[in-house]
Amino acid sequence: GIQVEQSPPDLILQEGANSTLRCNFSDSVNNLQWFHQNPWGQLINLFYIPSGTKQNGRLSATTVATERYSLLYISSSQTTDSGVYFCAVERYGKLIFGTGTRLQVFP
Amino acid sequence: NAGVTQTPKFRVLKTGQSMTLLCAQDMNHEYMYWYRQDPGMGLRLIHYSVGEGTTAKGEVPDGYNVSRLKKQNFLLGLESAAPSQTSVYFCASSTGRMYEQYFGPGTRLTVT
Numbered sequence: 001g002i003q004v005e006q007s008p009p010d011l012i013l014q015e016g017a018n019s020t021l022r023c024n025f026s027d028s029v030n031n032l033q034w035f036h037q038n039p040w041g042q043l044i045n046l047f048y049i050p051s052g053t054k055q056n057g058r059l060s061a062t063t064v065a066t067e068r069y070s071l072l073y074i075s076s077s078q079t080t081d082s083g084v085y086f087c088a089v090e091r092y093g094k095l096i097f098g099t100g101t102r103l104q105v106f107p
Numbered sequence: 108n109a110g111v112t113q114t115p116k117f118r119v120l121k122t123g124q125s126m127t128l129l130c131a132q133d134m135n136h137e138y139m140y141w142y143r144q145d146p147g148m149g150l151r152l153i154h155y156s157v158g159e160g161t162t163a164k165g166e167v168p169d170g171y172n173v174s175r176l177k178k179q180n181f182l183l184g185l186e187s188a189a190p191s192q193t194s195v196y197f198c199a200s201s202t203g204r205m206y207e208q209y210f211g212p213g214t215r216l217t218v219t
Contacts, residue, residue: 031207042212043210045207045208088149093155095152095208097150099148
């Protein structure tokens, strides 16, 4: 089946720093979503981005479907950005999740 | 508009007991999903439904059954719980196959 790999697995930042999270996938996909799982376990939709670039405040995402990767950019990080970031790709109506990037932002 | 809700939030079962998890959505979504999340891993799809009265197997369906008798509800059943089913269970819904999925808050299940 399709493989979804995220890097880095862990990231520690000081407040105000910028970061880039990467998601590689091994086969063509119909769509891709980025999620943030906060420290209380809630999964929050960040982006639905099968291709192209989208921005939402300090966060932006780019998916290059032909090269099978997506990037999530976090600028001017805040402590509330802490948690685990997942990308998930859709194949045949099913979401396949990566193992996530755990982000810790310290004041 | 509550979105996706899950009942209960926490549950402890003994091996061999049965239980049902309830997922409800008020967004009139056709598609609903059940996932499990184990420590250090992403979510894995257990079962899903593409409409009222339909169900289909996902990635890890063994030991679980589901029913979608009403469009807004999706039930996940464990007939004989095993310690390997200790996990956090998430329900999700979407308008259709190519649309983003919205997740409930999760149910933490421990089987002793």
